[in-house]
Amino acid sequence: MPEGRRHVVVVGAGVGGLVAAALLARRGLAVTVLESADAPGGKMRPLTVDGVAVDAGPTVLTMRWVFDELFDELGAAPGQRPALTPLDVLARHAWRGQPDTLDLFADRRRSAEAIARFSSPAEGRRFERFCDEAARVYAQLEGPYIRSSRPRFAQMVGDLGVRGLATLAALGPFSTLAQTLGRRFTDPRLQQLFGRYATYCGASPWAAPATLMLVSHVEQTGVWSVAGGMAALARCLAGLAAGAGATLRYGATLEQVVIERGRACGVVLTGGERIAADAVVFNGDASRLGHHLPPELTGAAPVPVAPAARSLSAVTWALHVRTRGFALERHNVFFDADYASEFDDIFRRRRLPERGTVYVCAQDRGAGTLGLPGGTGETGETGHDGRGGHNGRERLLALINAPADGDRRSFDASEIEPCQTRCLGLLSDCGLTLELDSPAQVVSRTPADFQRLFPGSGGALYGAATHGWMSLFRRSGAATRLPGLYLAGGSVHPGPGVPMAAMSGRLAAATLLAHLDSTRRSSRVRISGGMSMPSATTAATP
Numbered sequence: 001m002p003e004g005r006r007h008v009v010v011v012g013a014g015v016g017g018l019v020a021a022a023l024l025a026r027r028g029l030a031v032t033v034l035e036s037a038d039a040p041g042g043k044m045r046p047l048t049v050d051g052v053a054v055d056a057g058p059t060v061l062t063m064r065w066v067f068d069e070l071f072d073e074l075g076a077a078p079g080q081r082p083a084l085t086p087l088d089v090l091a092r093h094a095w096r097g098q099p100d101t102l103d104l105f106a107d108r109r110r111s112a113e114a115i116a117r118f119s120s121p122a123e124g125r126r127f128e129r130f131c132d133e134a135a136r137v138y139a140q141l142e143g144p145y146i147r148s149s150r151p152r153f154a155q156m157v158g159d160l161g162v163r164g165l166a167t168l169a170a171l172g173p174f175s176t177l178a179q180t181l182g183r184r185f186t187d188p189r190l191q192q193l194f195g196r197y198a199t200y201c202g203a204s205p206w207a208a209p210a211t212l213m214l215v216s217h218v219e220q221t222g223v224w225s226v227a228g229g230m231a232a233l234a235r236c237l238a239g240l241a242a243g244a245g246a247t248l249r250y251g252a253t254l255e256q257v258v259i260e261r262g263r264a265c266g267v268v269l270t271g272g273e274r275i276a277a278d279a280v281v282f283n284g285d286a287s288r289l290g291h292h293l294p295p296e297l298t299g300a301a302p303v304p305v306a307p308a309a310r311s312l313s314a315v316t317w318a319l320h321v322r323t324r325g326f327a328l329e330r331h332n333v334f335f336d337a338d339y340a341s342e343f344d345d346i347f348r349r350r351r352l353p354e355r356g357t358v359y360v361c362a363q364d365r366g367a368g369t370l371g372l373p374g375g376t377g378e379t380g381e382t383g384h385d386g387r388g389g390h391n392g393r394e395r396l397l398a399l400i401n402a403p404a405d406g407d408r409r410s411f412d413a414s415e416i417e418p419c420q421t422r423c424l425g426l427l428s429d430c431g432l433t434l435e436l437d438s439p440a441q442v443v444s445r446t447p448a449d450f451q452r453l454f455p456g457s458g459g460a461l462y463g464a465a466t467h468g469w470m471s472l473f474r475r476s477g478a479a480t481r482l483p484g485l486y487l488a489g490g491s492v493h494p495g496p497g498v499p500m501a502a503m504s505g506r507l508a509a510a511t512l513l514a515h516l517d518s519t520r521r522s523s524r525v526r527i528s529g530g531m532s533m534p535s536a537t538t539a540a541t542p
């Protein structure tokens with residue numbers, strides 16, 4: 001352990017862990033990041049397919065302000081920040097067997113006009129009202145929920161005030177997103193399109209609270225492409241952490257958190273190496289933390305999410321193929337009929353959906369191509385054709401939702417191949433043909449792969465499903481019941497997605513710093529960007 005300075009071990013170099021590490025190092029703490037993979041990013045890592053690097057995790061980057069605030073706080077020079085380009089078309093939507101597609105734009109007025117043409121002028125006007133409502137919901141929840149350390153229901157009611165409560169009451173306090181959308185739009189295709197935003201939190205629109213309409217607002221306020229791919233964002237964060245003095249160790253896996261006299265004081269790695277620390281931040285799935293504690297203390301970790309309560313997993317195909325017949329945008333959504341059956345299949349029948357929505361990210365399209373020239377994930381121009389691929393091929397990530405049962409069954413070829421055939425059939429019925437000439441042009445991942453990569457998750461990509469109003473308050477906060485042990489990542493508050501996981505890293509760093517600073521005695525601590533959190537005296541277990 002470095003002498004004279006407090007030492008923090010951060011386990012996991014996902015976005016939450018990297019943000020916590022960079023902020024803590026910037027504040028002068030000695031920080032060691034332990035990551036079992038060979039590169040930073042966690043879910044935000046590319047796969048090499050047919051000799052090129054394809055983003056195989058998150059592809060939709062929203063809430064740019066989270067990163068702007070963060071890079072400002074870290075004192076990042078322009079060259080140390082990822083180059084972000086706003087997308088003009090947020091996403092192109094197609095429905096099986098229907099010739100018309102619907103684009104949503106960064107410009108809300110253009111979206112309303114497109115909806116009026118696609119559906120009806122009345123639906124265009126309803127969309128405008130829906131945007132206003134979603135913006136109000138977002139505005140009410142950003143401070144008391146997204147920026148706040150794990151809010152309690154009663155505390156949030158107080159923070160919301162009369163106006164905020166009135167906004168949420170207008171949604172119908174216990175309505176699901178699907179119910180509310182049923183009252184906001186008459187065209188079932190629009191209900192389907194806006195209901196899909198529940199899946200950004202790994203939820204079913206038929207079980208997610210109506211408040212998740214705020215995801216629609218988040219997307220309306222901008223989607224960005226990252227030069228060099230999403231991995232470039234991870235590399236920037238890792239670089240800033242290292243620049244601030246953090247040590248990043250790859251191929252280093254946590255075996256156990258060492259607890260002495262009731263507090264975390266180090267870690268033991270697989271292989272037996274022991275590292276002493278004043279505090280530990282765990283960025284793996286919160287459901288896994290108990291596994292890393294001494295048996296008598298597993299109860300101090302968050303209760304693992306039961307399989308039935310897990311969020312969505314996915315089957316993904318990272319592809320390098322020629323495409324024809326459909327004008328792909330960067331983000332494309334292909335819908336089937338009977339949307340409810342997709343979630344019934346996944347959450348109730350626990351099987352791959354018969355009529356699953358297919359999302360396709362065409363990574364060489366839209367503003368600012370990713371520029372991932374090879375398996376290295378390095379930033380730079382591709383030297384490829386106009387679409388960035390070799391020989392007219394382009395990089396795609398295709399994804400369908402799946403049950404998070406990766407720890408309970410294998411998802412072998414007998415399940416995956418029919419699913420792939422169904423997906424290709426849907427794409428074909430929407431006019432899109434993928435020319436898959438060789439098996440080397442595709443790398444697939446299943447819930448079992450995601451479970452292997454992210455232990456404890458069962459393959460769930462977003463922690464617990466955001467089902468029911470109270471689910472917003474069930475996620476663990478940054479502080480655990482063991483002093484010196486903290487959580488960061490998409491499975492804890494404020495929730496999943498790259499910006500929210502980044503936010504959790506900020507909250508973990510700030511909570512840890514507040515606890516270390518035993519002199520603080522005020523009832524609330526504020527950190528830059530307006531976040532607030534309980535002080536050492538009021539947090540769960542200082």
Ligand SMILES: Cc1cc2nc3c(=O)[nH]c(=O)nc-3n(C[C@H](O)[C@H](O)[C@H](O)COP(=O)(O)OP(=O)(O)OC[C@H]3O[C@@H](n4cnc5c(N)ncnc54)[C@H](O)[C@@H]3O)c2cc1C
Nearest residue numbers: 012014016036042043057058059060254284489490497498
């Ligand atoms: C296919 C897919 C599509 C997605 N699409 C989007 C999207 O479009 N937009 C969006 O915002 N979000 C999306 N997400 C979600 C987003 O990627 C995650 O919410 C976010 O990246 C999670 O970050 P995290 O901080 O929780 O860390 P994670 O990414 O979960 O990383 C955790 C890290 O901890 C490491 N680790 C775990 N246990 C140990 C251990 N014992 N020892 C050492 N290291 C360990 C793991 O190797 C991993 O690197 C998607 C995710 C996936 C998989």
